[in-house]
Amino acid sequence: MRAIRITSFGGPEVLVPAELPDPVASGNAQLLDVSRAGVNYADTHQAENSYLAASSLPMVPGAEVVGRLADGRRIVSLLAGGGGYAEKALVEPGLSFDVPEGIDDTTALAMVVQGASAWLLLRRSAVLNPGESVVVHAAAGGVGSLAVQLAKAWGAGRVIATASSDEKRELARELGADVAIDSRSEDMTAALREANGGQRVDVVLDMTGGRVTDQSLRALAPFGRLAFYGMASREQPSPIELRNLLGHSTTVAGMWLAHAFLLPGDVLRPAIAELFEMVAKGTLRAVPGGEFALSEARKAHEALRSRSTVGKLVLDPSR
Template identity: 65%
Template sequence: MRAVQVTEFGGPEVLNLVELAEPEVGADEILIDVDRIGVNYADTHQAENSYLAPSKLPLVPGGEVVGKTAEGQRKVALINSGGYAEKAVANKYMAFDVPEGVDDLHALSMLVQGTTAWVLLKKNAHLETGESVVVHAAAGGVGTIAVQLAKAWGAGRVIATASSEEKRRLAMELGADATVDSNAENMTEALIEANGGKRIDVILDMVGGTTTDQSIAALAPFGRLAFYGMASRKQPKAVELRNLLGHSTTVTGMWLPHVFRLPGNVFGTALNDLFTLIQAGKLKAIAGGEYPLEDARKAHEALRSRGTVGKLLLDPRK
């Protein structure tokens, strides 16, 4: 089968299209004939071995696929690795039925990005009706969904940050009440101004560096910043006890694998909620581009440039 393999860690240049034997299926596993592959920012970290979970070589990256089993069941699945291939093996407990009315784009968009946005707002930020919400990288996979969910769940004012006028326009179309240029010289002032001069209640952040520092400074008393990535690859400096005391601030982190340790099938609840919203026409995924499997490098280059919108896909059939 065709697959994209990494034999040395690095940037997009280490992704190579190769021929590999089909993966072996173990106990409690299923084989999926892959129709589409989801591309996540975490994949870029996996390829350079800078992810929270260490990578091992040789590596076929990719953690999410949608396709059919030998019995013809349509499944979307989370896997540890091996997604960038024509066939993938998934634990049967991590493979979920895709309901009618949910296409490949929407199934893959909800599996990681959608559940991430759901958990950030529900479990990390504990969003309350009427609160203000800032969504950084609002045109990205998580951001586009978070803007819609925040509005659907009663946020008082949703402020979206993005790097271009086109991206900011998209955020407004998705329901944002105001936008801020992510390259603003003083993000603290820009966010407060966009909120009518008031400090912010909830901020979702996957950027890191000065963006995180200046966002923390914009929080209201008892405001919450939910941190779920570091696209800038720069460490923030503002997460200090004295800064947290200054406005009774909460800074919380979220890594999706930890959700599976929670009681009550939180992940399954989130995914079902999201699929129901899609079927009702109340939530939509944004297509960020579809690449042939052989162009996985281009997909990673696009993600790392932070010039993409929505969800990026690979098509192993091309």
């Protein structure tokens, strides 16, 4: 089968097309014919071995796939051990979800990772209350573009988007943001307060890191929450002193999608079902970010790392 194999850690240049044996199913695993594979920013960290979970070589990257099983069922599946950048992948029933009719491949992939992340950030990490203000950093990205829509659908009082270009800010407004500001603002604290009518903000969803995190934390209102789920800038925020959280009655929460599988009650299954239902009703949509041939995985990673992309990126294993 065609696949992308990584034999040394590094940047996009380490993603090399290869011919590999088909994976062999054992136990509960099933063999999936992959129609599209999702590409995530986390994949760029995995390629350089800077992700939360250590990588081992050689590896086929890729955390989610959509396609058909031998019985004809069309499913989208998360892959705990990678292997998505390939024509075939082994999937586990507990991490697989039937794709409803009318849901295209890109949308299915977006909902199972970016959609589930946005759902968890707003429902579990930040616990959004109706009427609260919500800041969505990187609002044109995979998670951000869905978080903007979910926040509005779930009653946010004011959604403030940040993005790095006029086109991305316009997209955020089209998706429902009340205001969109430049993510490169020198003083993000002041910019967020100004965007919120001079008031501090209630909720911040942040995957940037560095000064953006530091300045966003200072923009929080009493009992405000910052939900941190990535570090796209590859810059560490300043250390957080607990007495400062106490002094301002603020909360900082971390969210890693992998931990959702450890929660009792199979939280992800009803979450993804709700997301698919919203898509079917037209109240939520995935933003296609570009489709690349499997052989162009390197270009997909280069595009992600340049921060020039929007929405959901996918690979086509047939090419």
